[in-house]
Amino acid sequence: MKSNIRVRFAPSPTGGLHLGGVRTVLYNYLFARKNAGKFILRIEDTDQTRFVEGAEQYIYDCLAWCGIVPDESPLHGGEYGPYRQSERKELYRKYAEKLVNEGNAYYAFDSPEELEKMRQDLKTAENPTPQYDNKVRLQMKNSLTMPADEVSKLLKDRARHVIRIKMNDGETIRFTDMIHQEMSFDSTLVDDKVLLKADGMPTYHLAVVVDDYLMKITHAFRGEEWLSSAPVHIMLWKYLFGLENMPQWAHLPLILGPSGKLSKRDGAKYGFPVFAMNWTDPKSNELVEGFKEKGFLPEAFINLLAVLGWNDGSEQEIFSMDELIEKFTIGRVHKAGAKFDFEKAKWFNHEWIKKMNVDSLKPKIKDMLLAEGFIIADDPLLEKVIELVKDRCTLLPDFIQQAGYFFKTPDALDVDAVMPKWDENKKEYFISLALLLENENSFTIENIELHFKNLAAEKNIKPGELQMILRVMLVGSKIGPAVFVIAETIGKTETVNRIKNAITIFQSV
């Protein structure tokens, strides 16, 4: 199947940077890859009031982190360019005028004040938001109500105007959605949407139809918030290019936050990220936290996003990108919105950290530990440590706590855990143990354990009580893999030093 999949993106903080937006891109991408189609990224940069500096690059960065590379985009080029809407401006006017000439659209000259007045005048309890539609258009200032010569004069004088679609009365608009199946709308209830704005830029409605046609788009997946404006798009297809050439639609369910639709504010409110990567709004300087910086692996991120609203019918929950491409089918996408659960998101990351091999984990962890000020002299040690502790790390920063003590003597010891069990006898024990270990030339797990146990038996102390103390001495707290493994890994000198230091500390408490 030859398919072109498109995604349209607005470089604005609300235009698709959040979880739902990334998932929409992901589903598009999976579908395109599975069907050997092209994945086309287009950028909405039409609205100057909403345009945000740096947001376009940010989108590419997020997608790249997720492992998603568009086949065509303003950055990657392609045969259907240009891909930025502002660079296609001239195209849209042509189609808008074609609609006017064929009686399917009209020029409207109403000023914002006049529109506001109309809305105020017509506003009632039953109709709180009056629309510019078949009921009111004949009372407004447009080419339907004004004499032709006056209209052409206004046009010639470059009077401020927009072009609106003229929605039919009493027509049932039908189409098939890949997720919702048969859909139908009453055209009487759809308003005359603006197609071309006063600044000559198209609205989404016009642009999406024209671009999809020109770029030979076969499938268009977008969020469910677009479902109510689908009738406008269907009519545009009918008038302009023919319904038979229209792409297949899929309206994806929404991702919900703890209360209602997930918003970027939910991140700060509930303490979990809602964007793929950190985003600082250049206007407000407000930082929205990203999954990447929170310590998620991109593999886990796309995995958790993919299965939020989709599953393959089996019990499988962990999918790699390749498996997702192979198994993804649009028919199994849910109709209902899904609430995002950060606890489950963390579980996915944990699973991926466990699943990931040491080599792929190493660069990220090394960078992070280096940034935290740890000195990592040798990579084999780091590899060993990662293997040792990765099962106990849910988010990447957990490695700081779980792996840090292998590279640096703990700053503080959990004395509260030790003090209730600390006495002269134990002190003697550890002084002797340090001595024994110091003189041991074969510093292996087995030998360390042997000394530890023999000495315990000799001093008549239960080994269990000693093990926790030794752990705190070496690690600083009650965490980590088997103590003797830790001792062997950090080596004889370090082990003996930590024991001696700890004795001093415990004695001084």
Added chain:
RNA sequence: GGCGCGUUGGUCAAGGGGUUAAGACGCCUCCCUUUCACGGAGGAAUCACGGGUUCGAUUCCCGUACGUGCUACCA
């Protein structure tokens, strides 16, 4: 208000006229481990409500409720 979409445990969900209504997250108990995890074994918890249709409805139909989206010269 109008219109659209939706509704299986707290969350993600499988299923779909007759089932003990899968599984996962989270929670609880126990085992393993004299640490924290991992792993293992259990447990509590669900078909929004009301009417139909039917021998039988969680499943089909209709209402209601609730949720959510749209209702801009935003996307």
